[in-house]
Amino acid sequence: MSRAHDFKLALTRVIEPTRGPGAELVTLEDAARFVGLMKPWRQARPHWDFAAELLLTAAETREESDIEMATAQMERALRVEGVVVMPREGAIIFRDLVGELDVLRIECDKCGRKGQYRVDHLIEQYGLDAKLFDWEPEADCPRKQAKNLNDICGARCPDLSKVV
Numbered sequence: 476m477s478r479a480h481d482f483k484l485a486l487t488r489v490i491e492p493t494r495g496p497g498a499e500l501v502t503l504e505d506a507a508r509f510v511g512l513m514k515p516w517r518q519a520r521p522h523w524d525f526a527a528e529l530l531l532t533a534a535e536t537r538e539e540s541d542i543e544m545a546t547a548q549m550e551r552a553l554r555v556e557g558v559v560v561m562p563r564e565g566a567i568i569f570r571d572l573v574g575e576l577d578v579l580r581i582e583c584d585k586c587g588r589k590g591q592y593r594v595d596h597l598i599e600q601y602g603l604d605a606k607l608f609d610w611e612p613e614a615d616c617p618r619k620q621a622k623n624l625n626d627i628c629g630a631r632c633p634d635l636s637k638v639v
C-alpha cells in the first residue's frame with residue numbers, strides 16, 4: 476500500500492454487512508478488503524467497481540466529502556446485493572414486524588377508514604428492510620389522495636406502539 480494513500484481513515488458510518496467476509500466495516504481498509512475478497516465476477520459489477528474507485532480516491536485525498544461518497548457507494552452496492560441493512564435512523568422497517576404482527580391495521584378517524592394489510596404480503600412487495608413509511612399506509616385514504624394540505628389525512632397504525 477502506497478504511503479500516498481491512507482486506508483486507516485474511518486468511513487463516515489460503520490457498515491454492518493449481514494453476510495460476507497469479515498464483520499463490520501469501519502475503515503477504508505475494511506471496505507477495500509471486503510471488495511477485494513469478492514469473487515472476480517462480482518467485483519467486476521459496476522457498483523463495486525465504482526465503490527473501489529471511490530475508496531481509492533478517499534484514501535488519496537483524505538477529504539471528508541470523498542470519504543462520505545465512498546461510504547455511501549459501499550452502502551449502495553451492498554444494498555444492491557441485499558447484504559446490508561441500510562441505516563434506518565430510527566425508522567421502523569418491515570423486519571421489525573416479523574413474528575410480532577401478521578396483519579398491519581390502518582385506521583383513519585378523519586376519513587372514517589379502516590384497513591388491514593397482511594405483513595407477509597407487504598414484505599413480498601417491499602422487502603424486509605424497507606422502511607415502513609416508504610410504504611404509504613394512508614395511500615388508500617381519500618384525504619391522502621386529495622393532497623389538500625389544509626385537510627390532511629390522519630391515518631395511523633394502532634398496533635405499532637406494541638411492536639416498537
Ligand SMILES: [Zn+2]
Pocket residue numbers: 583584585586587588613616617618619628629630
Ligand atoms: Zn385518512
